[in-house]
Amino acid sequence: xxxxxxxxxxxxxxxxxxxxxxxxxxxxxxxxxxxxxxxxxxxxxxxxxxxxxxxxxxxxxxxxxxxxxxxxxxxxxxxxxxxxxxxxxxxxxxxxxxxxxxxxxxxxxxxxxxxxxxxxxxxxxxxxxxxxxxxxxxxxxxxxxxxxxxxxxxxxxxxxxxxxxxxxxxxxxxxxxxxxxxxxxxxxxxxxxxxxxxxxxxxxxxxxxxxxxxxxxxxxxxxxxxxxxxxxxxxxxxxxxxxxxxxxxxxxxxxxxxxxxxxxxxxxxxxxxxxxxxxxxxxxxxxxxxxxxxxxxxxxxxxxxxxxxxxxxxxxxxxxxxxxxxxxxxxxxxxxxxxxxxxxxxxxxxxxxxxxxxxxxxxxxxxxxxxxxxxxxxxxxxxxxxxxxxxxxxxxxxxxxxxxxxxxxxxxxxxxxxxxxxxxxxxxxxxxxxxxxxxxxxxxxxxxxxxxxxxxxxxxxxxxxxxxxxxxxxxxxxxxxxxxxxxxxxxxxxxxxxxxxxxxxxxxxxxxxxxxxxxxxxxxxxxxxxxxxxxxxxxxxxxxxxxxxxxxxxxxxxxxxxxxxxxxxxxxxxxxxxxxxxxxxxxxxxxxxxxxxxxxxxxxxxxxxxxxxxxxxxxxxxxxxxxxxxxxxxxxxxxxxxxxxxxxxxxxxxxxxxxxxxxx
Amino acid sequence: xxxxxxxxxxxxxxxxxxxxxxxxxxxxxxxxxxxxxxxxxxxxxxxxxxxxxxxxxxxxxxxxxxxxxxxxxxxxxxxxxxxxxxxxxxxxxxxxxxxxxxxxxxxxxxxxxxxxxxxxxxxxxxxxxxxxxxxxxxxxxxxxxxxxxxxxxxxxxxxxxxxxxxxxxxx
Numbered sequence: 141x142x143x144x145x146x147x148x149x150x151x152x153x154x155x156x157x158x159x160x161x162x163x164x165x166x167x168x169x170x171x172x173x174x175x176x177x178x179x180x181x182x183x184x185x186x187x188x189x190x191x192x193x194x195x196x197x198x199x200x201x202x203x204x205x206x207x208x209x210x211x212x213x214x215x216x217x218x219x220x221x222x223x224x225x226x227x228x229x230x231x232x233x234x235x236x237x238x239x240x241x242x243x244x245x246x247x248x249x250x251x252x253x254x255x256x257x258x259x260x261x262x263x264x265x266x267x268x269x270x271x272x273x274x275x276x277x278x279x280x281x282x283x284x285x286x287x288x289x290x291x292x293x294x295x296x297x298x299x300x301x302x303x304x305x306x307x308x309x310x311x312x313x314x315x316x317x318x319x320x321x322x323x324x325x326x327x328x329x330x331x332x333x334x335x336x337x338x339x340x341x342x343x344x345x346x347x348x349x350x351x352x353x354x355x356x357x358x359x360x361x362x363x364x365x366x367x368x369x370x371x372x373x374x375x376x377x378x379x380x381x382x383x384x385x386x387x388x389x390x391x392x393x394x395x396x397x398x399x400x401x402x403x404x405x406x407x408x409x410x411x412x413x414x415x416x417x418x419x420x421x422x423x424x425x426x427x428x429x430x431x432x433x434x435x436x437x438x439x440x441x442x443x444x445x446x447x448x449x450x451x452x453x454x455x456x457x458x459x460x461x462x463x464x465x466x467x468x469x470x471x472x473x474x475x476x477x478x479x480x481x482x483x484x485x486x487x488x489x490x491x492x493x494x495x496x497x498x499x500x501x502x503x504x505x506x507x508x509x510x511x512x513x514x515x516x517x518x519x520x521x522x523x524x525x526x527x528x529x530x531x532x533x534x535x536x537x538x539x540x541x542x543x544x545x546x547x548x549x550x551x552x553x554x555x556x557x558x559x560x561x562x563x564x565x566x567x568x569x570x571x572x573x574x575x576x577x578x579x580x581x582x583x584x585x586x587x588x589x590x591x592x593x594x595x596x597x598x599x600x601x602x603x604x605x606x607x608x609x610x611x612x613x614x615x616x617x618x619x620x621x622x623x624x625x626x627x628x629x630x631x632x633x634x635x636x637x638x639x640x641x642x643x644x645x646x647x648x649x650x651x652x653x654x655x656x657x658x659x660x661x662x663x664x665x666x667x668x669x670x671x672x673x674x675x676x677x678x679x680x681x682x683x684x685x686x687x688x689x690x691x692x693x694x695x696x697x698x699x700x701x702x703x704x705x706x707x708x709x710x711x712x713x714x715x716x717x718x719x720x721x722x723x724x725x726x727x728x729x730x731x732x733x734x735x736x737x738x739x740x741x742x743x744x745x746x747x748x749x750x751x752x753x754x755x756x757x758x759x760x761x762x763x764x765x766x767x768x769x770x771x772x773x774x775x776x777x778x779x780x781x782x783x784x785x786x787x788x789x790x791x792x793x794x795x796x797x798x799x800x801x802x803x804x
Numbered sequence: 805x806x807x808x809x810x811x812x813x814x815x816x817x818x819x820x821x822x823x824x825x826x827x828x829x830x831x832x833x834x835x836x837x838x839x840x841x842x843x844x845x846x847x848x849x850x851x852x853x854x855x856x857x858x859x860x861x862x863x864x865x866x867x868x869x870x871x872x873x874x875x876x877x878x879x880x881x882x883x884x885x886x887x888x889x890x891x892x893x894x895x896x897x898x899x900x901x902x903x904x905x906x907x908x909x910x911x912x913x914x915x916x917x918x919x920x921x922x923x924x925x926x927x928x929x930x931x932x933x934x935x936x937x938x939x940x941x942x943x944x945x946x947x948x949x950x951x952x953x954x955x956x957x958x959x960x961x962x963x964x965x966x967x968x969x970x971x972x973x974x975x
Contacts, residue, residue: 432824451828459821466813470806511823518826695876719876726876749907 143208146196146287153189157274164267179266183251190244207293210286216299230300233286242322264333283450309369316362321427323355328424331417335468338475357776364769375728375743377757382531387510388430396423398499405492413476421465491549505534547600573599593655608641639779646771653764663757670750677758680704715742837956844947845935849925867973868898868947875910877941883960891921904930948973
């Protein structure tokens with residue numbers, strides 16, 4: 141019964157989204173206000189059906205209705221309620237339904253926010269979103285249908301993927317990632333609308349930018365959560381392995397970040413419209429490529445869903461939207477005429493161009509490294525993998541260059557810059573850069589790349605802070621009192637600008653923390669017999685013994701260690717080795733002792749009787765990464781809060797001023 | 805119509821789509837073993853059952869199935885009855901279990917509970933598993949009577965899969 145109702149809802153959503161897309165495109169072509177009204181109704185109806193279908197699935201999961209195939213696959217009466225609820229996205233079919241659910245909410249929300257605005261573009265945007273909705277409904281109705289019936293219904297199911305039950309982060313990471321991935325559909329629709337209309341007006345930049353920034357925030361957080369999860373759970377002592385699926389989440393993030401920057405130049409100078417639109421399209425296309433990577437079973441990764449039949453379907457969709465984007469771009473890019481031009485290379489806008497260049501190089505580097513094994517296999521029939529050394533060698537210089545721009549770009553004024561202005565803007569931050577360099581050196585940093593990162597990082601932090609509080613300082617200079625100046629200059633009028641620099645501050649910390657944690661880490665592999673101790677990186681580690689624990693979904697061996705410093709006990713750490721029923725290799729869960737400056741990380745390599753092979757890692761600053769990425773997300777959210785009223789102030793072009801909102 | 809954009813775009817699309825389509829159907833978990841067609845790496849390991857040392861070289865002349873496993877490996881529990889049943893039915897094929905990262909008493913308990921029909925050897929320092937390039941357990945190597953590796957199987961074997969691979973060793 142539940143299964144039948146679910147199938148009915150999905151079929152209805154196929155019908156509604158397809159019809160809605162046709163109506164919306166027709167309304168756009170005829171510029172019909174009545175048609176727009178109807179396409180809005182279809183957008184709401186699609187969202188309603190998706191929400192309802194997801195509700196039906198959750199109901200089936202919670203009531204353990206094993207006559208629904210998905211519930212029979214992932215449900216179990218033995219697991220806690222929260223596991224049952226999140227098992228919606230623990231397996232392929234459910235995760236696609238969850239995708240549809242988020243897509244529905246995004247479409248309905250954006251349609252509603254813009255219900256009375258941008259009438260010129262909205263029908264085309266709604267048409268594009270509903271076309272994507274039609275594809276995902278089709279996927280749910282056919283190749284990945286979670287609502288198939290099982291007859292007779294089993295009495296019990298196996299429960300969801302054990303890794304999902306391993307860590308709290310696993311509950312937050314997938315939804316965040318989907319909010320980021322699925323959200324990219326919205327700017328894609330807006331970009332397609334601008335191309336179909338053949339123009340991109342100044343007023344349309346606001347929804348375009350906001351619709352890109354929101355999924356960007358989610359994606360930023362999701363990537364960090366994924367790294368954190370790997371660090372806390374997988375036990376190899378790192379947070380990023382250049383795994384194809386990690387790369388898949390990074391690729392759209394890179395192009396979206398580039399687009400957020402080029403959109404600023406577009407807004408200020410009226411140039412780079414076609415380019416920004418291309419980057420937005422690429423961001424969406426890369427999310428679909430990423431979905432293909434996870435769901436097709438083509439790439440080897442910890443994230444891979446089991447071999448599934450939806451790979452070809454997603455690939456066909458990817459091909460169609462790639463062609464749609466390329467043809468549309470070729471047809472209309474010339475009509476998104478450039479109104480202005482860039483006058484000087486050494487200026488804020490010049491730096492934006494270089495920034496975009498580096499982001500694109502970064503994207504290509506990662507993309508090539510990710511698909512290269514497939515290329516080799518397709519052409520030569522040989523198996524190979526591209527590993528860390530390639531990515532590190534390629535990405536470190538590009539990343540360092542981006543950090544350099546993060547400092548120099550915002551320091552330079554817009555427009556033509558005189559030599560004197562340039563030096564006055566660029567020289568003072570060098571002092572902070574030098575201080576950061578000296579502090580690092582004093583702490584023992586000797587790696588050249590890390591020292592350069594500290595120099596550029598200190599420089600960029602100086603510039604970021606100076607720019608962040610510039611509006612406030614200008615107000616205070618004018619004689620305003622502190623509190624009103626703070627609220628008005630930073631949070632009311634200059635919120636976008638302020639948020640942008642908060643993101644920059646977070647990014648600088650991330651750069652420095654990655655460089656320091658990866659080059660300053662020290663590690664030791666030791667074998668300890670029960671009762672034996674070893675001293676490493678300021679702590680004494682004593683092996684107390686092991687304990688076996690059997691849980692329904694796994695068997696664990698827990699090793700207990702006493703950690704002491706100068707003879708004083710600090711804590712007890714319990715790394716464990718888990719063997720899951722469904723996996724060929726055991727998975728260790730490390731134990732991490734975090735302090736502000738560093739993490740002390742214990743991971744079991746093997747246990748034989750009374751002996752334990754232990755990996756001890758001392759990693760400075762690693763915890764800063766998580767915090768700094770959260771700061772980036774917070775900055776993005778600050779910039780997103782819509783301005784209650786827009787005030788335009790005419791200001792001289794070359795000086796950085798209060799109204800210089802232009803950092804996304 | 806901007807032809808440059810169109811042509812560059814179509815080339816990129818074609819390349820991406822070609823590569824991805826070509827990749828469909830590959831199993832990325834599967835790694836071709838460079839050892840196939842090569843002589844099996846020699847080993848002489850102590851049997852857990854009897855305590856005597858068994859040398860692979862002494863088994864030349866009949867097909868050998870070397871199964872790497874461990875007591876901490878859950879899929880191995882699933883596979884064990886299949887191996888035991890087949891070993892009993894195929895007296896002309898030498899089955900050998902190689903256990904690594906494990907302790908003798910755990911192995912003995914496992915075999916006492918679940919039965920045994922062929923020698924189980926302890927690869928105490930994991931050197932044999934490394935020589936064979938074992939990526940996970942269970943993993944099974946099929947060696948013909950000339951001592952050449954003819955097939956490798958990753959994951960728990962079913963009777964059909966076992967016989968299919970064994971046929972290559974009998975050829």
